Amino acid sequence: MTDLADIADVGRDARRGGYSRHGFDRVELELREWFTQEAERRGLDVRPDRNGNLWAWWGRPGPDAVITGSHLDSVPGGGAFDGPLGVVSALQAFDVLRARGFTPSKPLAIVVFVEEEGGRFGVACLGSRLMTGAITAEAACKLVDADGVTFGEAAHAAGFDPLRMGRDDRALSSVGAFVELHVEQGRGLDVPVGLASSILAHGRWRYTFRGEGNHAGATVIEDRRDPMLPAARMVLAARRAATSGARATVGRIVPNPGGTNVIASSVDVWLDARAGDEPRTREVVGLITEAARAAAEEEGCEVRVTEESWGGTVHFDPDLMSRVRDALGGGTPALPTGAGHDAGILAAHVPTAMLFVRNPTGISHAPEEFAEADDCAAGVAALATTLEHLAR
Known part of the structure; x- marks a missing residue:
């Protein structure tokens, strides 16, 4: 839990409780800098794409890459695990693979998507929607926050050119498989780790x-x-x-x-x-x-x-789900989720799967969101094994 503890004081919301971390605000930019430092400390090559998403590469970027990651932003007054758990687990899964002496034969990368929750500009999964063309750059850049700042203005202030935003076929073509780890956001799991089968419309x-x-x-x-x-x-x-x-x-x-x-x-x-x-x-x-x-x-x-915003029903790639389940020993349960994710946006374009870590409270998008340390460790181990299996 050390990496989560490193960011435990970033973005605390004294009025609402929990955390308020939103796309391209001061807090999220601080978290992006933290991620960049942690990734570079591990020898990863960190590169932002033109839509503001961060990529940390193990090896040279190329086609058929195996990608994991999640997001660092939150809903207003959200919990500590929704998003950051997937990012922290990805960093630690890379640590596990290196400790095993694993050398990937396919490129591996961690991606941090911007404005997944839509807490600032109102549209969820904005970074992945831009990358896949699910929203146009013109429409995204006109979105306005509560202070009258547009997404385009916020992106420009963060160092990105709104005129270059939009569907990124180069980034999409590099993704051979995407596996996102996330805290489960209900009471659907009675074991430490599970798989997502689908996302509700x-x-x-x-x-x-x-x-x-x-x-x-x-x-x-x-x-x-x-x-x-x-x-x-x-x-x-x-x-x-x-x-x-x-x-x-x-x-x-x-x-x-x-x-x-x-x-x-x-x-x-x-x-x-x-x-x-x-x-x-x-x-x-x-x-x-x-x-x-x-x-x-x-x-x-x-x-x-x-x-x-709108997202239709998502059914995760059955072949990739089968490969992940086989890698984890064959008995991992799968369950549908009512929560949206960047993985759901990517699913229409690349093979995508999700791992869930048990949430004993069943509470999410609130300060009481929780996952036990042992279950988080099991999630890291499951993600590392999955990435090793897919990147051989």
């Missing part, structure tokens, strides 16, 4: 309710067009729509202007919806949208719905 939508701003004391109820009411009813509709394994979550509401004694003129509500396949996910969002529009009309308000 998921997306993010913004609902903007517009009414009429006014005085909270001087405006009688009958004269109000308060957008907070349909926003509240939309939150309840999300819970009602999430049945049969679907998930619908409102984790962020922003009223404008946001005064205690002010009737809001508009309210932005962000919805996260997930289900086993695209039709079911779209059905859930449709039910919520229908309820939101009816509630807005009843209150004399308007609502606009914007899809901010």
Whole structure:
């Protein structure tokens, strides 16, 4: 746990608890520097790509490379393991391989993707989406954070040229296989290490309710067009729509202007919806949208719905999963996950697999997220064995 301890004080959030580390902010840049130093200390060749992702190579970059890694950013007030565990485990897996005297016959590399959580600019897996062309550079660079800074401006301040961002066929063509290790984000594992079989279809939508701003004391109820009411009813509709394994979550509401004694003129509500396949996910969002529009009309308000991101159901490469399971002795369980990952974005382009480390609390995206030291060590050993098997 030493490497995790090295960054344990970086990005602590005194208000929320946990950590707030976001793409290209001061904290994430500090973590990127930490990773660069740790990788170079191990003799790895660290190179950023044009989209801001960091690559640390063992040997010369080339085709059919075996890649591992994860991300260093977090959701607001997130846990210590989501993302950094995969990066730290990759560094330590390389240490294990060197201690075994292993010499890879294929290039090996660790990648750290930028803005995986979307905590700053609103779109998850932004680094891998840019690399694969799942989002255009033009669209990505226009994304704005809470302070009005665009992703393009933040990238430029970090030393990257927004005009050079976008689909990176050179980087994609070098990846023969990608294996991401991640803390499990539910209670699906009863053994230290497992495999991911699939990722639920998921997306993010913004609902903007517009009414009429006014005085909270001087405006009688009958004269109000308060957008907070349909926003509240939309939150309840999300819970009602999430049945049969679907998930619908409102984790962020922003009223404008946001005064205690002010009737809001508009309210932005962000919805996260997930289900086993695209039709079911779209059905859930449709039910919520229908309820939101009816509630807005009843209150004399308007609502606009914007899809901010989307990812279809991901089924990880069965051949690569079979090879990983064989390398680990054949008995490793596989389970679906409702959480999105860079591995899920890459899966449409290269063979991809995921290893999960048990989370005894079942809590993630919160300070209580946890993994036992022995389970983390088992994850490192499993990742090292997997990389050795794939890079022979």
